[in-house]
Amino acid sequence: QVQLVEGGGGLVQAGGSLRLSCAASGLTFSSYAMGWFRQAPGKERECVAAITRSGADTYYADSVKGRFTISRDNPKNTVYLHMNSLKPEDTAKYYCAASKIRIGYAVVTGHYDYWGQGTQVTVSL
Numbered sequence: 001q002v003q004l005v006e007g008g009g010g011l012v013q014a015g016g017s018l019r020l021s022c023a024a025s026g027l028t029f030s031s032y033a034m035g036w037f038r039q040a041p042g043k044e045r046e047c048v049a050a051i052t053r054s055g056a057d058t059y060y061a062d063s064v065k066g067r068f069t070i071s072r073d074n075p076k077n078t079v080y081l082h083m084n085s086l087k088p089e090d091t092a093k094y095y096c097a098a099s100k101i102r103i104g105y106a107v108v109t110g111h112y113d114y115w116g117q118g119t120q121v122t123v124s125l
Contacts, residue, residue, distance in 0.1 A: 004098060006020060006022045008020040008021050008119060013123070013124055025077065033098070033101050035106060036070060046061065048063070063089075067084050068084070090121060096115075097116070
């Protein structure tokens with residue numbers, strides 16, 4: 001049974017930082033590209049960052065480029081999202097996801113095979 005368990009969310013003031021983690025089990029972690037998505041109330045789920053199976057290549061949405069960093073530790077079956085200079089518009093529920101895509105990374109929800117339950121990030125003024 002595949003499980004993706006996110007952690008590290010919470011309430012932070014604007015300008016602050018958080019590190020999200022996602023621990024995977026029940027799959028061969030290094031065989032999956034990984035992504036972080038977020039969804040705010042009334043909005044569609046969007047990909048904020050993605051990383052290839054090896055970790056060599058990454059993708060960032062324009063809205064987070066230069067502020068967020070995605071990384072992975074394959075021996076620990078964990079993917080991270082380091083978030084700096086947080087803004088109120090970053091407030092959302094953040095989800096990690098795993099994709100069987102063989103080459104590159106995926107940025108579309110339909111290309112992901114497994115999802116975590118999400119962790120809430122709230123950024124106050």
